[in-house]
Amino acid sequence: MIIKAFLRMFYRRKAFIKNLERNLMIHSTLQLLRESIANQNYNIMAGVLKLIKETMMYLFTEEQFQELLLLKESIHEEYRALYIETLVEYPYFYVQESLLDEYIGLISMQQTDVAEAVRCLDNMSNMGIEEKIIFKKIVDHVEEEQALLILTLSTICLKEAPDDCEIIYEKVRIRRHIHKRSFLVSTFLLIVHPFLDEYIEIGAIKFAYSSAQSAILDKGWYYADDSNTLIQDKILDSREVDLLKQLGNEFEKHNCLNPVKANELYHSFFGNANPIDVMFTLHK
Template identity: 30%
Template sequence: MIEKIIHLITNASLDKDDRVIVSALKLLKNDCNLEGLEGDYFAQLVSMIPLVKEQSTKALLIETIVESPEFVSDDTILDEYVKLISVGATNVQEAARCLGAFTASGSTNNQIFLQLVNKLNNEFAVEILVSMGRSNWGEIPHYLETFAQEVQKAQRIRYRSGIIAAFLLIVHPLCSEYAHVSSLSFGYPFTEAAVNDWAWVTPKNTENIVQRKIVTSKEAEVLVKLGGLLRNNMDLNSNEIAKLYTEFFEDKNPFDVIYTLPK
């Protein structure tokens, strides 16, 4: 399969048929076992990097190459890829996935952090760094400490909003009823998945998120109450479950609560 795709990409490259190259790369990256992307097949793709002119195609090419087990961290390719990110040649999800593959092949988190900070605007860099899900970026230069704090805050907001979104999906009947058709994302495709994945059952479970100031101790108590009810197979339509919504949000705007971190 890989041999046929590489052959297709090579011919399309000679014909300058970018559409075929993109389709073949997507097939290779998303539907093939890239353990087989090695030897001459791998070398052929790497040799194409300077030949591909279309920026989004080049980004996709690099994203495919770095997922090969034969790829070893390469500063030149990393630099090229981050430049492509900076001009919008790929999206946040693919960039985070690709940069994660770079770290798996030898690049350091610190190297990735500095590359993104120096080549992207702050908002875009924060979005990618948060999507990567890393907590340790190595030694940060003094002049970037404020930015690093911004990343940490964004990571906490992401974690907090995910917890509360799952909470809403479980305790609010309308969220549960319409989650599958809503444009809002609750982190789970349906309520049962959120229930099965609910991790906050005892105070011990919530210690870390309280210490990291993801939730307040009072909010953590409500999360644990929900965990206890779920563990006892409480009907999701019961008054006990419904009361937790009011207890958690009180009379505040839910969005204000979601996006306000504990002090």
């Protein structure tokens, strides 16, 4: 009993010290942020916001988050997008539509890049802003090429187009299917082509995986659990789905891919066609 009581006291003390250290770290970070704003040292300010966004926001208490919110009017316009992107990383933040409007305006002024915009808008969607509202505002206020890219890469998934968005909705649908197809086909190609894995580190072609081995270890792509959906959406046909599964079965049985079998799978999938043409062509 004495040992158990001692252990409970030890772990409580350890947790207390850990919380104290965490709070001191956040307090120091917020103080540095305030000082950088006051001194108009925007490089430091941006660096601190990125640090909070990427490594600390989930540790904030409600009180600490409110301290960050109070700095809103002090943030220079050039860094407002980064500030909003930081705020929406807080898991308990209630996002109002006015903040979405401000952020989309900043997107239209090129104050952030596509990857960060996608991440921020997905967070806003998870925090209660309706996907249809986000989609419509992006279409209405962002240049079409950029809007298409953001909506294609985001997790926003609508079953039907918002009013007056039918054309861009269809473009996004097709682009998402091509995105999915290119991922599956390029990964298949990376594994079965004799040169790609050997030269991937020095080649100028970018793949979803850094090597064939890393693609093989991530088994989900070749199991194609959603194979019926892939076929129904004309992303792959039944023959291609079967070849993906054959490739997966080879690794399940032998933990490797025989060069002869790799060559057979390659020609069964691509025939004499250009793999790039195959990769970016949806079935009709």
